[in-house]
Amino acid sequence: MFKNRTHAAECLAGDLKRYAGQNPLILGIPRGGVVMAGVIAGALGGEVDVVLVHKLRAPGQPEFAIGSIDESGNVYLSGAVEQLGVRESYLQREREFQMESLRRRRAQYTPVHPPVSPAGRIVVVVDDGLATGATMMAALRSVRRQKPAKLIAATAVAPEDALENVRQLADEVVCLEVPDRFFAVGQAFEDFDQVEDDEVIEILKRCGPKKAT
Numbered sequence: 700m701f702k703n704r705t706h707a708a709e710c711l712a713g714d715l716k717r718y719a720g721q722n723p724l725i726l727g728i729p730r731g732g733v734v735m736a737g738v739i740a741g742a743l744g745g746e747v748d749v750v751l752v753h754k755l756r757a758p759g760q761p762e763f764a765i766g767s768i769d770e771s772g773n774v775y776l777s778g779a780v781e782q783l784g785v786r787e788s789y790l791q792r793e794r795e796f797q798m799e800s801l802r803r804r805r806a807q808y809t810p811v812h813p814p815v816s817p818a819g820r821i822v823v824v825v826d827d828g829l830a831t832g833a834t835m836m837a838a839l840r841s842v843r844r845q846k847p848a849k850l851i852a853a854t855a856v857a858p859e860d861a862l863e864n865v866r867q868l869a870d871e872v873v874c875l876e877v878p879d880r881f882f883a884v885g886q887a888f889e890d891f892d893q894v895e896d897d898e899v900i901e902i903l904k905r906c907g908p909k910k911a912t
Contacts, residue, residue, distance in 0.1 A: 700887055701875075701887055702888075702890060703891075704731055704827050704855075704888070704891075704894075705734070705735075707827065707875065707887075707888070708736075708737075708738035708739050708825075709738060709742070710875055711735065711825070711853050711855065712739045712742035712743060714875070715742075715823060715851070715873060716742070716743070718745075718823070719742070719743045721743075721745075721821055722744065722820070722821075723740075723743055723745040723820065723821040723822065724745060724746055724748065724815060724821070724822045724823070724847075725737075725739050725740040725746065725822075725823045725825060726747075726748055726749065726817070726822060726823065726824045726825065726838070726842065727747060727750070727825050727899075727902075728749075728750060728752075728825065728826040728834055728835065728838055729749055729751070729804070729808070729894075729899055730894035730895070730896070730898070731828075731894050732824075732825045732826040733747070733749060733898075733899045733902055734827070734898065734899075734902065735825050735827055735855075736823075736825045736902070736906075737902040739823065739825060739853070745823075746815060746907060746908055747903060747907055748809065748815040748903070748908070749808055749809070749899070749903065750769075750824055750838045750841060750842060751769065751770045751801050751804055751805060751814075752767050752768065752769045752770075752801075752837040752841055753767065753768055753800060754767050754833065754834070754837070755767060755794070755797060756793060757779065757783060757785070758783070758785060758789055763779070764777070764779075764833055765777055765779045765780050765783065765785060766779075766780065767833070767834075767836075767837035767840075768794055768797050768798065768801070768837075769801075769837065769838075770798075770801040770802070770805055770814065770841075771841070772794075773840070773841060774794060775837060775840055807900070808896075808899060808900055808903055809903055809907065812908055815908050816845060817842050817845045817846075817847040817850075818845050818846050818847065819847070819848050820847055821848055821851070822842055822848075822849065822850050822851065823851045823852075823853050824838050824842060824851070824852050824853070825853045826853075826854050827855055827884060827888075827891075828854055828855050828856040828857060828884030828885075829854050829856070829857035829861045829862070829865070829874075829884070830881075830883065830884060831861055832857065832860075832862070832864050835852055835854070835865050836864060836865060836868055839852060839865065839868040839869055843868065849870050850868075850869050850870050850871075851869060851870060851872070851873065852865050852868075852869040852871070852872045852873070853872075853873045853874075854873070854874050854875075855874070855875050855876060855887055855888075856874070856875065856876040856877075856878065856881075856884055856887035857874050857877060858878065858881035859877055862874055862877065
């Protein structure tokens with residue numbers, strides 16, 4: 700087990716040490732992934748930003764994802780849209796709702812700079828753990844559109860089926876623990892307390908884009 704997210708991030712940084720000194724861009728998936736991104740960036744000499752994606756909710760089933768949207772408005776729809784007979788009018792309303800939510804979160808997290816461009820850079824997308832892998836997959840699709848030089852997915856713990864899906868979208872996948880019996884991400888951590896927005900904002904201020912000199 701990992702003591703906490705910092706411990707897990709230190710272990711991930713060890714596995715990613717070959718990228719040290721290459722100014723990698725470490726993109727954390729809020730909120731726990733941002734805590735880990737800060738640690739990894741410190742170890743590798745990189746920069747931190749968030750990658751913002753939201754699921755698109757099924758009608759009447761807000762916990763069930765029928766797709767995802769990133770902050771540029773790019774949409775991925777799963778086969779569930781057709782299976783559930785979701786109407787285009789509903790999809791349009793859901794897109795607009797989630798886009799507004801993403802704009803608010805970006806303004807809250809990084810009010811002084813726009814999203815950092817991944818173009819031409821080594822990019823590591825970090826989350827504290829994967830359950831279905833849907834959020835990581837949405838994040839990878841979003842970053843891939845911006846043409847990074849290399850796209851890496853990094854996480855502390857995940858089931859094998861989630862990793863199999865993620866491998867199709869990343870150039871490299873680093874996962875520290877793949878339990879035979881996966882129940883929840885928190886099973887791999889002694890301390891898995893909720894991360895608050897204030898902590899995310901502080902990490903982004905401290906580890907964000909480097910100022911030109």
